[in-house]
Amino acid sequence: MGLRHLLQTSVLFLALAVPSEASQYCGRLEYWNPYNKRCSSCQQRFGSPPYPDYEFVENCGHNDFGDVLKNPFKKCSPGQCNRDFAELCTPCNGGALATAPTGSHGGTRHRNREEPTSPGSSSVSWTTQSNVSPLHFVLPLVLVLPLVLVLLLICFLLLQRHHQHKEKVLSPLCPGVFPRDPSNYTLCLHLASSGSLEAGHTGKIPLPSKELAGLATQPLSRLLDELEVLEELIVLLDPEPGPGGSTACGTTRHLAARYGLPAAWSTFAYSLRPSRSPLWALIEMVVAREPSATLGQFSEHLVQLGRADALLVLSRLG
Numbered sequence: 001m002g003l004r005h006l007l008q009t010s011v012l013f014l015a016l017a018v019p020s021e022a023s024q025y026c027g028r029l030e031y032w033n034p035y036n037k038r039c040s041s042c043q044q045r046f047g048s049p050p051y052p053d054y055e056f057v058e059n060c061g062h063n064d065f066g067d068v069l070k071n072p073f074k075k076c077s078p079g080q081c082n083r084d085f086a087e088l089c090t091p092c093n094g095g096a097l098a099t100a101p102t103g104s105h106g107g108t109r110h111r112n113r114e115e116p117t118s119p120g121s122s123s124v125s126w127t128t129q130s131n132v133s134p135l136h137f138v139l140p141l142v143l144v145l146p147l148v149l150v151l152l153l154i155c156f157l158l159l160q161r162h163h164q165h166k167e168k169v170l171s172p173l174c175p176g177v178f179p180r181d182p183s184n185y186t187l188c189l190h191l192a193s194s195g196s197l198e199a200g201h202t203g204k205i206p207l208p209s210k211e212l213a214g215l216a217t218q219p220l221s222r223l224l225d226e227l228e229v230l231e232e233l234i235v236l237l238d239p240e241p242g243p244g245g246s247t248a249c250g251t252t253r254h255l256a257a258r259y260g261l262p263a264a265w266s267t268f269a270y271s272l273r274p275s276r277s278p279l280w281a282l283i284e285m286v287v288a289r290e291p292s293a294t295l296g297q298f299s300e301h302l303v304q305l306g307r308a309d310a311l312l313v314l315s316r317l318g
Helices: 002-017 042-046 119-130 135-164 195-199 209-213 220-224 227-237 252-258 263-271 278-289 295-305 308-317
Strands: 030-033 038-041 054-056 073-075 188-191 203-206
Touching (some): 030 042, 038 042, 209 308, 220 278, 227 278, 227 308, 252 263, 252 278, 252 295, 263 278
Antiparallel strands (some): 030 038, 054 073
């Protein structure tokens, strides 16, 4: 395991102990994409508010690590209305947007969009601005270190047990959707969310069976060379829903379980974000452990997780 892994896991727990705040790089109606290194529009991703008198929360509920912290919409404040399904509420008497509180420079926060130079410098800057006493960091460290040691021990035992007794668990697919025969590679999935379904649409999505059938025997290692496709899969599969999210789609964590990796491995892989993608680390691990792994098996796991959006991206390799 090593001292470096112990320190990385400790930093992860300390980061969780520090309360998160709004995006440091994007305006109120945008969110930071840590993989594309740019701000994206909340309305482009989620659409207009689903109900009257609702508006976007700041950064549509995302933090700068790509995680969803809360529901992207909230009810208008008292005295505010939104009958036109706009991005923000306005005074109910039809006037202009409410003026910003004293000391601010406008209703929309404008932040520096440059990519942060290093996590360390960002952390120091935040600490200075918040006037946090060193005691606030020492106390969580003392409480977290025993938990970190237990976590590392469990990780070691699970990895040792996995090498001794390896088994693959395959969940049954829906009737008529079994990708082992490329000639009958016709898929139709019932999804509850993903991509455009984040706005609340549900239905059947036909998948390009011809392109996916051509991937059945291609090596999984090809994904490491197709960076554009891999980056799109990272954006789709790496983020995890927060307490306000409502998604039934599988993530990289669930995909790792399909390949037989223990939960402790996924926890460690996610602790390296955003400097390293968990999906990228998963593919490298699977290829190193099983060089014969194929894109066909990868697509099977995506089918079992109900990720038709990721399958559509993967089909571009066909």
